[in-house]
Amino acid sequence: MSSVLIPAGVWCIQKAWKGDRHYLPLATFPLAFGLQQGIEGLVWVGLGTDNPALVSRAAIGFAFFSHGFWLCWIPLMASQLEKRPQMRRLWQGMAWVGALYGTYLLVPLWFHPDWLTLSIRQQTLDYALKTLIDHPLLGYWGRVLYIATILTPLLLTRNSVVSGMGWLVLGTLLATSRFFEQGFISVWCFFAAIASSYVVYQFLQGAATLRPSSRFRPS
Template sequence: MCFSAPASFTAAAVLLGLGTVTMRRARSRRELPYAAIPLLFGVQQLLEGMLWLTFPDRAPLLNVALTHLYSFFSHVLWPIYVPLAALALESVRWRRRVLVAIAVAGALVGLYLLAMLVKLPITARVVGQHILYDSPHFYVMTTMALYLIGTCASLMVSSHRRVAAFGVAAFVSAIAAYMFYATWFISVWCFFAAVLSFIVLWQFREPRARLAVP
């Protein structure tokens, strides 16, 4: 979490517990990728909690390693993983076609950001009680647009109303994070999205027939 180590570890514990519940409630293998989202957010928050402990200059090498591990989640994993999780859930043919296209876009932006992480290493530092990730890369607006398509639009396309609601909530939280925490956007939006992953549990609380639309 973007505010302190204890907050990050608390969020991680809650999300790991939530992820365990959602994984157990998944009714089929195709639901497992979506059900695992809170679990993955829990791991990401755990990494950021550990990163907090490396400031200021307590463990420089560990700081670099944790910064890159966290950034793998934030920059690479999510735009690739989320469209695939939504695609695995989807049964409506035209929506699957759209999700395949979005998955390609998500993979492209994820691989591009991975290349940038290797070429232009990211750094993390505490600024104003938040972790600021300095993440240099080119084509910022195009990259952000494709990233939001991969992480938010892919969920909005879903025929499952509650999956689509997660996508809308994630998009709104991205706007809020940028408006109020632009300097710390990466850390703050990841926290907002992690909290919103409680919506994943909502998907598994009622019979499947009530959750889908054509």
């Protein structure tokens, strides 16, 4: 999958750069998902070759995307394509919230790499991340915040390309919750990576073509 998504993502970025640059954050989706899936592939390589160091580094690399990058990047992307000033400010605020939450989740891994553990369940990788405050209630609201930060900007941004991607990601969430209770993060990210091909399709249809109506200035 990485061998397809990475070059497709590079092409999307080039198209957005030459066209409507407000689409640049969205254009990175296939590339970022391709890199993320490639890194998870290294986790499998490390497991298959009994290389704990590779497994640890690759797992942390995967977590950088799953528990940090997307939490900030998705609302930031929405703020660039949102024409309603109030909603734009909301997405900008959510980007900061996502960045702070991602920092809370990931920074401890620099000091305690063993806080991220994984196991193979239902032939998928199940990531378990220990947090600074380990409490069931905080864990529940953390999951709510995670899903809301990912889905809300995708579904509510007034842009047909983004909302279309949002419905696909929501569908992958529901399917993953129904059939893959174990290994949720890994499987959801895998399906979301497939869904990112929708961005490539929309760019092929001219989504990032610069039009007079797209000349707005995000605040």
